[in-house]
Amino acid sequence: MDKFVSRRNFVKSTGAAIAAASIYNISGAAHHSSATVKVALIGCGGRSNRDMPNFIKACELLGKKAEVVGLADAYQDRLDTAAQKYGVDKSKCFVGFQSYQQVLETDAEIVIMATPPNFRPTHLEAVIKSGKHAMIEKPVAVDAPGCRKVIEVGELAKKKGLAIVAGVQRRHDIRWLTNKAKIDEGAIGTILGGTVSWNGTVPWIWGRTQEMDDREYLTRNWLNWSEMSGDHITEQHVHNLDVANWFLGRHPESCVGFGGRARRQTGNQYDFFSLDLDYGDGVHIHSQCRQLSGCFNRVGEFFRGTEGQTFGDGKMTGKNVKIPEIKVESDDGSVQEMVELIRGIYNDKPLNEAKSIAESTATAIMGRYSAYTGKLVQWSDLMQNPKSHFYNLTAGSSPADFEAGNVTVPMENVVAVPGDGIAVRRKTS
Numbered sequence: 001m002d003k004f005v006s007r008r009n010f011v012k013s014t015g016a017a018i019a020a021a022s023i024y025n026i027s028g029a030a031h032h033s034s035a036t037v038k039v040a041l042i043g044c045g046g047r048s049n050r051d052m053p054n055f056i057k058a059c060e061l062l063g064k065k066a067e068v069v070g071l072a073d074a075y076q077d078r079l080d081t082a083a084q085k086y087g088v089d090k091s092k093c094f095v096g097f098q099s100y101q102q103v104l105e106t107d108a109e110i111v112i113m114a115t116p117p118n119f120r121p122t123h124l125e126a127v128i129k130s131g132k133h134a135m136i137e138k139p140v141a142v143d144a145p146g147c148r149k150v151i152e153v154g155e156l157a158k159k160k161g162l163a164i165v166a167g168v169q170r171r172h173d174i175r176w177l178t179n180k181a182k183i184d185e186g187a188i189g190t191i192l193g194g195t196v197s198w199n200g201t202v203p204w205i206w207g208r209t210q211e212m213d214d215r216e217y218l219t220r221n222w223l224n225w226s227e228m229s230g231d232h233i234t235e236q237h238v239h240n241l242d243v244a245n246w247f248l249g250r251h252p253e254s255c256v257g258f259g260g261r262a263r264r265q266t267g268n269q270y271d272f273f274s275l276d277l278d279y280g281d282g283v284h285i286h287s288q289c290r291q292l293s294g295c296f297n298r299v300g301e302f303f304r305g306t307e308g309q310t311f312g313d314g315k316m317t318g319k320n321v322k323i324p325e326i327k328v329e330s331d332d333g334s335v336q337e338m339v340e341l342i343r344g345i346y347n348d349k350p351l352n353e354a355k356s357i358a359e360s361t362a363t364a365i366m367g368r369y370s371a372y373t374g375k376l377v378q379w380s381d382l383m384q385n386p387k388s389h390f391y392n393l394t395a396g397s398s399p400a401d402f403e404a405g406n407v408t409v410p411m412e413n414v415v416a417v418p419g420d421g422i423a424v425r426r427k428t429s
């Protein structure tokens with residue numbers, strides 16, 4: 001039986017989730033036939049306020065009910081807010097840097113992970129080893145060993161029949177899905193090159209207070225430390241790099257990049273990056289990302305092919321092609337990715353996006369290393385060649401260091417300076 005219902009037909013036939021229950025029959029194997037989907041959350045911060053409501057909505061769209069059966073966060077204030085919001089009993093709420101292990105003792109079937117990215121490989125491994133399905137926010141690592149770990153855990157998940165869905169919502173958004181399908185049908189011919197960009201402002205800064213130790217300062221202000229976020233090229237621009245890899249059907253072979261810092265007053269990240277990503281066969285993608293206020297902003301992906309081109313807003317020139325009907329329950333890719341996660345599990349066809357998101361994350365990290373050092377960096381340096389300096393390079397304190405409380409803040413406002421062998425760090429203000 002076809003479990004997919006087009007959005008048009010869905011809207012026509014029902015406006016209410018209650019009615020959807022009679023349309024959708026997503027029950028697969030007996031152990032997944034329950035109408036209630038038990039979910040837990042690790043990291044109860046900003047993004048979780050989108051992810052959990054989106055998950056609940058996705059359950060409704062599939063005629064199911066979500067039950068939040070466990071919460072974990074490093075800090076009590078974040079935990080308390082989420083516990084109140086989702087009505088979770090104190091006995092199922094866990095605090096601290098080991099809370100990700102404790103929450104796995106609950107009977108959750110699916111775990112959403114929305115902590116800073118440096119924790120993701122370790123947390124994902126624990127979730128998959130515990131036999132639970134995973135929804136992982138992007139990016140999924142901050143260094144090459146982390147990316148390789150996620151790929152390895154992805155293989156383990158396949159063996160165990162577990163899902164790993166990543167928070168790169170463009171992959172489940174009707175506009176991007178349509179462009180991708182048209183490109184695959186030859187609408188713009190062969191892709192020759194393109195530009196992907198995320199140029200915006202600094203999202204937020206969490207200032208240090210006297211009560212904060214180094215560990216708390218780093219985890220609260222993580223968005224501004226490259227050891228925690230992978231720098232904004234990884235944390236934010238990964239969305240656009242992921243589209244480049246997806247539309248081209250491969251990752252880049254090498255990268256020459258540069259970047260710098262002019263305005264930031266916290267952490268140790270650059271303000272901007274510009275990369276030439278070489279995808280082989282003469283195909284180059286220019287990537288640019290910037291977090292600076294008062295400048296021209298643009299977020300999107302542009303591809304030029306032999307017969308036409310795509311623009312970032314879903315528009316396209318080129319040949320008219322016929323594509324198969326694309327069926328989604330929600331126009332919001334962040335909801336639709338949850339729908340695909342749940343449907344895959346209940347149809348016993350768990351979606352596994354570990355490799356693609358690990359490769360997109362590695363693409364960003366390759367760019368960061370090239371910009372920080374001024375070197376040409378190859379894909380093999382990160383993913384295949386143990387002799388390369390970058391292969392085993394890890395970023396800052398490990399998740400185990402955070403668990404042990406053995407964390408030191410790197411020198412603030414000291415950034416990588418390229419051109420001197422491997423990047424040295426120099427003060428900027």
Ligand SMILES: NC(=O)c1ccc[n+]([C@@H]2O[C@H](COP(=O)([O-])OP(=O)(O)OC[C@H]3O[C@@H](n4cnc5c(N)ncnc54)[C@H](O)[C@@H]3O)[C@@H](O)[C@H]2O)c1
Nearest residue numbers: 043044045046047048073074078114115117137138139167
């Ligand atoms: N898909 C998207 O469009 C999108 C948008 C925003 C953020 N994100 C991603 O979501 C993730 C979280 O970002 P955010 O904006 O919610 O950050 P945040 O700081 O608001 O939330 C992170 C939460 O994790 C907690 N935490 C930190 N370390 C922890 C640990 N070791 N164990 C348990 N809890 C821990 C923090 O206390 C905090 O509550 C990041 O990877 C970010 O890149 C994705």
